[in-house]
Amino acid sequence: SAVISQKPSRDICQRGTSLTIQCQVDSQVTMMFWYRQQPGQSLTLIATANQGSEATYESGFVIDKFPISRPNLTFSTLTVSNMSPEDSSIYLCSTQRGGYGYTFGSGTRLTVV
Amino acid sequence: QQQVKQSPQSLIVQKGGISIINCAYENTAFDYFPWYQQFPGKGPALLIAIRPDVSEKKEGRFTISFNKSAKQFSLHIMDSQPGDSATYFCAASKGSSNTGKLIFGQGTTLQVKP
Numbered sequence: 001s002a003v004i005s006q007k008p009s010r011d012i013c014q015r016g017t018s019l020t021i022q023c024q025v026d027s028q029v030t031m032m033f034w035y036r037q038q039p040g041q042s043l044t045l046i047a048t049a050n051q052g053s054e055a056t057y058e059s060g061f062v063i064d065k066f067p068i069s070r071p072n073l074t075f076s077t078l079t080v081s082n083m084s085p086e087d088s089s090i091y092l093c094s095t096q097r098g099g100y101g102y103t104f105g106s107g108t109r110l111t112v113v
Numbered sequence: 114q115q116q117v118k119q120s121p122q123s124l125i126v127q128k129g130g131i132s133i134i135n136c137a138y139e140n141t142a143f144d145y146f147p148w149y150q151q152f153p154g155k156g157p158a159l160l161i162a163i164r165p166d167v168s169e170k171k172e173g174r175f176t177i178s179f180n181k182s183a184k185q186f187s188l189h190i191m192d193s194q195p196g197d198s199a200t201y202f203c204a205a206s207k208g209s210s211n212t213g214k215l216i217f218g219q220g221t222t223l224q225v226k227p
Binding site for chain 1: 156218
């Protein structure tokens, strides 16, 4: 399965600012996924990012709030924009390779104060 | 609409006992059912997965039982150990489609007492 390096691992941010999270995969993958995990909760898919096309957002998530870049087949970023305390969560990237093998990064623990 | 329902929310088991976590799904198009294990501060790690063409899959102490007609699947952890204490998530996806996105259950926090 793919190995994902995600950074930063954690950050504390002021409300109203933005944070960009980076994910680097050790091999080329077609799709990358971004998830949010609120404290004590399950994982909720934010969007799916294919290289060379606009990301596809799930219901409740919009591009203005969570812009995503996918410049090549091994890298993606998620930006959390104009942050509020409600954005405090763990953000995780994931990818799929070999048909069914989903791998996750270690996550970014974001606290907005 | 919650497409994957997981129970129980929390579970306490004695060391050496059997831990059982259940999931039910709604979308009959799902064709890939993984279980993930997550420790605090870590991302989820794939534990074991099954496809609907088999009714059971075993890897070491971990077994998935799958009931296609009931749209249910479960994780059994045999001889549970304190090191198994973690949060477990079931998930489902249409792996053969172009979307391939995973839909997660609500999670089960397992505590194995020594």
